[in-house]
Amino acid sequence: MNLSVEKINLSRTISSEIVLIIKDNLLNGSLKPGDKLPTEKELMEQLGVSRTPVREAIKILEAIGVIQIKRGKGMFITNNLSRFTLNPLIFSLIMHSNNMKRLIEFRQHFEILLLNMIITNEEKNLNKIEEVYQSQVEKMDPELSPEELAAIDLEFHYAVLEATNNPFAIEIGRTIYEIIKPNMIHFKRKSNIERTLETHKFYLELLRGNDFNPVEVVQRMIKNNEEMIE
Structure with a gap:
C-alpha cells in the first residue's frame, strides 16, 4: 500500500518525520488497525530516504505500541490502538527525545x-x-x-x-x-x-x-x- 505523504520537513530528523507520517495516516484513516505496512524497502522507495531512519522510526513506533512486527509476515498496525497511543503529546515529545x-x-x-x-x-x-x-x-x-x-x-x-x-x-x-x-x-x-x-x-x-x-x-x-x- 502507498502512504499519504506530504513533503518531509528537514528541520526535524528523518526518523521523526516518518513517525509523524504514520501517525497522520492513522488519524486521517488511510491506515487502520490490522493494516499491513509497506516493507522497509518499500518505505525507503516511497519516502525517498535511506534504510537507517526507516529502521529508527520502526523501533520508535514499535516501542510506543503503534506497530507490531510478525516474523515472516511483516509489520502491522496493532489491533489495540488506544487514545493514549495516538496522543499528540507523545509524538511531540518523540521529536525531542534524542x-x-x-x-x-x-x-x-x-x-x-x-x-x-x-x-x-x-x-x-x-x-x-x-x-x-x-x-x-x-x-x-x-x-x-x-x-x-x-x-x-x-x-x-x-x-x-x-x-x-x-x-x-x-x-x-x-x-x-x-x-x-x-x-x-x-x-x-x-x-x-x-x-x-x-x-x-x-x-x-x-x-x-x-x-x-x-x-x-x-x-x-x-x-x-x-x-x-x-
Whole structure:
C-alpha cells in the first residue's frame, strides 16, 4: 500500500518525520488497525530516504505500541490502538527525545511539581505510594530482566501521579514515562537497583514533610539520573 505523504520537513530528523507520517495516516484513516505496512524497502522507495531512519522510526513506533512486527509476515498496525497511543503529546515529545539531557531536566522539574502538588494538598494520602515502595523493596531482584525492573520502577511514579488527583498532571506524566520507558536500561547493575530504591525513599521523605528547597532537590535528582544513565 502507498502512504499519504506530504513533503518531509528537514528541520526535524528523518526518523521523526516518518513517525509523524504514520501517525497522520492513522488519524486521517488511510491506515487502520490490522493494516499491513509497506516493507522497509518499500518505505525507503516511497519516502525517498535511506534504510537507517526507516529502521529508527520502526523501533520508535514499535516501542510506543503503534506497530507490531510478525516474523515472516511483516509489520502491522496493532489491533489495540488506544487514545493514549495516538496522543499528540507523545509524538511531540518523540521529536525531542534524542536530547537525553533536556529530557532528564524536564522530567525532574515536572516531578518536583508533582511532589509540591501532593505536599500542598490538605487531603494528601500517601498510603498507595508507601505501599508501592514497600512492594518494590521486596520485588526488585537483579535476576529480573531490565524490562521487568523498569515496570516495577514506574509503578512508584504512577502512584505519585495518581496521588496528585489532577487529570492534567496524570495525563502529561504518563506520556513522559511512556517516552522514557524504552531508555530505562540502567537496571543491568545491582547498584542501580539500590540507587532507585534510595531515590524513591527520598521522594517519600519529601512527601512526608512540608518544606523543601526545589532547586537543591532538582539538582540532586538530575545528577542521580545522569549517573544512572552513564
